[in-house]
Amino acid sequence: MENTFRDPFRSPGRWYRGNLHMHTTASDGLRSPEEAAAWYRAQGYDFVAVTDHRACTPVEGLSSPEFLVLPGIEAHPGQNEVGEPYHVVAAGVTSARRYTRDDPPQAAIDELRAAGGLVWLGHPHWLGSTLGELMALEGYAGIEVYNSTCLRFAKGYSTVHWDDLLARGRLVWGLAVDDTHWAGGDPGRGWVMVKAPELAPQAILSALAAGSFYASQGPEIYDVQVGPEEVYVRCSPVASITCVSVSGSGRYALAEGPDRPLTEATISRRTARVYVRIECTDAAGRTAWSQPYLL
Ligand SMILES: [Zn+2]
Ligand SMILES: [Zn+2]
Structure with missing residues (x-):
């Protein structure tokens, strides 16, 4: 199944x-x-x-x-x-x-x-x-x-x-x-x-x-768009947005500092294989997890 x-x-x-x-x-x-x-x-x-x-x-x-x-x-x-x-x-x-x-x-x-x-x-x-x-x-x-x-x-x-x-x-x-x-x-x-x-x-x-x-655990995810080359994510203010994939093929975006949190990111998925999923983690270490997108 x-x-x-x-x-x-x-x-x-x-x-x-x-x-x-x-x-x-x-x-x-x-x-x-x-x-x-x-x-x-x-x-x-x-x-x-x-x-x-x-x-x-x-x-x-x-x-x-x-x-x-x-x-x-x-x-x-x-x-x-x-x-x-x-x-x-x-x-x-x-x-x-x-x-x-x-x-x-x-x-x-x-x-x-x-x-x-x-x-x-x-x-x-x-x-x-x-x-x-x-x-x-x-x-x-x-x-x-x-x-x-x-x-x-x-x-x-x-x-x-x-x-x-x-x-x-x-x-x-x-x-x-x-x-x-x-x-x-x-x-x-x-x-x-x-x-x-x-x-x-x-x-x-x-x-x-x-x-x-x-x-x-706290952050909100507003949008995830998986394109042929990149993944676009929009969310509540966070410290990092991670695009997880097989083995070492994921990538992430980091906020420039505590006073400049991320609310969106465009991350390359060129190396990703099989699937991507998104984690958005705020400055307090609380994470939101998207479901996986098969590639
Ligand atoms: Zn139990
Ligand atoms: Zn239980």
């Missing part, structure tokens, strides 16, 4: 900000689903997915026309090479069986997708996932390239895993999530900006499935 890309910067609709991974008192989080939803709404988010461990938490009555609460789950099937179960996360599912170490992770992916879920792999770096393990699984929409709860354990970033998949032609999307359990000051540190025609479950989930979003 290969994902088909809907470029958010070339698609109609509006931007919706959401967090796709977090926990409540229904598993090991410290806030109830009601309190958690209220927090995201007060912070200016448009939607959140409740992804408690091992079971789908009921979310009936938590949505309103202005704020969407998606049901979901973080399932823990199988076991990787370093003895951790996989963390298979899904949004848009209202029920699922309880997965254990005896269940192959591929079964969880297939069944959660069949139940209508958008399925992705949580925090590969924290899990010690190998490239072989990620390549062996199919049907997932993406991986968490940033997870702020995992950053508390010094393993928040999985962009290396992402680039290794992309370099081998595996077109998967990069997500940023906070995965908060409401204990360590990590809520609101990573999210997705989704371009969708409306704030409704199916519109948001199909936009995410099609890659019509970018991931962020």
Whole structure:
């Protein structure tokens, strides 16, 4: 299965900000689903997915026309090479069986997708996932390239895993999530900006499935145009704009100083191969990640 890309910067609709991974008192989080939803709404988010461990938490009555609460789950099937179960996360599912170490992770992916879920792999770096393990699984929409709860354990970033998949032609999307359990000051540190025609479950989930979003810790991306020779990027003020590609074939643009941030850049892609993706990083070190563009 290969994902088909809907470029958010070339698609109609509006931007919706959401967090796709977090926990409540229904598993090991410290806030109830009601309190958690209220927090995201007060912070200016448009939607959140409740992804408690091992079971789908009921979310009936938590949505309103202005704020969407998606049901979901973080399932823990199988076991990787370093003895951790996989963390298979899904949004848009209202029920699922309880997965254990005896269940192959591929079964969880297939069944959660069949139940209508958008399925992705949580925090590969924290899990010690190998490239072989990620390549062996199919049907997932993406991986968490940033997870702020995992950053508390010094393993928040999985962009290396992402680039290794992309370099081998595996077109998967990069997500940023906070995965908060409401204990360590990590809520609101990573999210997705989704371009969708409306704030409704199916519109948001199909936009995410099609890659019509970018991931962020703060910076906003306004435009990405991939031409035959150059990539043009427009964004909120940042310290660097990086065009990432296979091996050493990427390039970047740097701001001339803290008082002269970049808000756009045109970067040569002549050496790029297979794909390019954009990272915009501000002076505080916060990054926004575009989805990959196949060349
Ligand atoms: Zn997890
Ligand atoms: Zn989690």
